[in-house]
Amino acid sequence: MARPEEETESRENAEFRRQVRAWIQGNKPADPGFKLPQSFLEVESERQFVFLRDWQRKVYEAGYLGLDWPAEYGGHSDPHKRQRIVSQELNRAGAPFMVNVIGMQWAGPTILAYGTEEQKKKYLKNILSGEDIWCQGFSEPGAGSDLAGLQATATPDGEGWVVTGHKVWTTLAHFAKWMILLARTDQAAHKYAGISYFLFPMDAPGVTVQPLVKMTGEGGFNQVIFDKAPMPKSALLGQLGQGWQIAMTTLTFERGAAEGTGGGSATPTAESVRAVATLAKRMRRDGRAAAEDPVIRDRLAQLWIEEEALRLTGQRARVAGLNMDDRPLATRLMNKLVYSELGQRMTEFACEVLGPDGALWLGDPSAPDKAEWPRAYMNSFGVTIGGGTSEVQRNIIGERVLGLPKTK
């Protein structure tokens, strides 16, 4: 049996893929000698951040980011839809991720959709180059899954606004120059109608960024407290009171329902079954390779089936007829739910493959793969919870795709 590998593609795209692959081989940064974050959710130190930002700039300057963004805003207006190829090759090569993911995949596409010409000119190019890092101010202590219950306020003040409130789970806030911010601008209006969407400058006075510690013991995300923090009138994105609608667009991008834009991918999922299979060949169990254990083989084959099914579902989502027009949204809206839960089961299973040595944690010299597997398993919850929990995803799919009665 031959193994599935990749889609057959046009000669031009195959040639482009070869170019990209060669460039990455020649330019991929060497191991910096300190621990790198597994994803953008856990960039802790300045040196980690600088390393990653420099790498993003290098990829951008080579012309491999923003291929699908308009050339007038720093992209390439590439008609060949080749950004995916770059992202695939970066993943395949195990290259470091693009640190400005929130900028490239969430803020950028939202600004492209709703921004004024001036806003697009001001923000987009620096998102791609990594010059301006972005963070997201949506969730609050009292508004998680029920995001529309948010209480942060933006009050008109002179020529602009002042913001007061409390945001949480703010990844990269300690390095960010800008924040996409949801704040209430009309207390009297309906829950959804009173929210507006802002592009907030993080260097404003009255902003306090405090680190939060994740279950892995690592930092990387924060809470942000606003005490009458000022922003200019031009910080508003879209119309006053249009915030909820725009936020839904951002979340659609965040959940990967739309094609990932800008470049890079938020979570490394490609090839993960193969990584676990390789692990199973290395680990011993009952005196032989774990890969020879029929139960291990069966469970890994199952994960391989699901991984390949998800890959083909992504491919199928782009073919109108095969998307089964009965419910065209299904294959796109289910993506985040399925890949996050599959990734979680994959890393959890890898921990089982480790056997007793899976009990060792970061810093132990005998920990297999420096304890990257249990760390990845713990970190996987950032993906099944962040951007709308799996439970909320199931509500959204049930209601929007299947027409089941609304929970809220």
Place this chain on the structure above:
Amino acid sequence: MTLRLEVPTDFGFTEEHALLRGETRRFLAERLPIAELRRQVDAGVRLDRGLWKEIAQLGWVGLVLPERFGGAGLGWLHLEVLMEEMGRRLVPGPFLGSLLAGIAIERGADDAQRERWLPAIASGETIASLALVEPGGAFEGDAVAATADPVEGGYVLRGRKNHVVGGADAGLLVAAFREPAGRTSLFAVDLPCAGVSVEDEVSIDPTRPTARIAFDGVRVGREARLAGDGAAALADTLVRGAAALAAEQVGGAESVLQITRQYAIDRKQFDRPIGFFQAVKHPIVDMMCGIELARSLACGAASALDAGTPSAEVHARMAKSLAGDVYAQAVRKGVQLHGGYGFTWDCDVHLYFRRALWSRPMPGDAIHHRRRLGEVLFDDAGGRV
């Protein structure tokens, strides 16, 4: 070594496929509403000759057979579409048997043999079946125990084959037998035939009548042995059969999803439609996600077969494995979420429940296919693992 392959970016999907889906769906909605299916089940109809004739006239039996042998000459993605729609409606009768027998002859015979049998299969004039499963459950070529001993002018066939779809109505059987030298060969046997006994089974799925067949020293001529490499033809047929059955399972699971979804909207408890409650809503969503994933593999397998890429076997085994499990999950939740009504004969879900139980192990259940996939994942010398 990197294996480059695969599923073409657009899966090779064309307007023609969409057309076939629409026509098939319309025809079956009119010809086979659930009330008609239930009438046939309750009356114990084994073969609805009228329906069989209509299906044959629509070109379904010969859909993937070459035009020069009376087929429609269409591709495997067409078959995927057709099987999905047929699975949705639980089309009863011997169709699957004739489909697989035709594929086996096309893969394993020479032109004279194809000319002899395929046009009659494609036109529906001959109901054929592929007799696959032996006592003990074996069906892949290397496990065939039935024997073909050469004698003057032909062979003597001995062995048993179970769960033969439409076997009691078949005029032609295709089956694998082992020759003394050890090679596996396919034989086509016209029925009735001295020494072949056919006995109805009580199928768990009344819409899929099956028979057990005994070959007790059956004399056949040399021309009954399909001329090609029997083991290769059987393997090819099993890949295509797994892909086709996976598509049928996806279609069946889709119907269960639709039925259950509607019930969750219509049925009220605690003053609300039960679909309001997340304990009901979420399993229905999981059902849908599983169906979409399995559908992607079924389309991928079909597309790889059309493109002639070597990943077809991997994709077909993946598709059959996942679709079988997804169908099983759908009927399990489907019955459960209907509550007390789900436990009754009146509720349609059990019809699908039966088909899901029937098709899960044939040909090859998820455990079987995962074992073979594990060999590729871990052992394939060409692979990167």
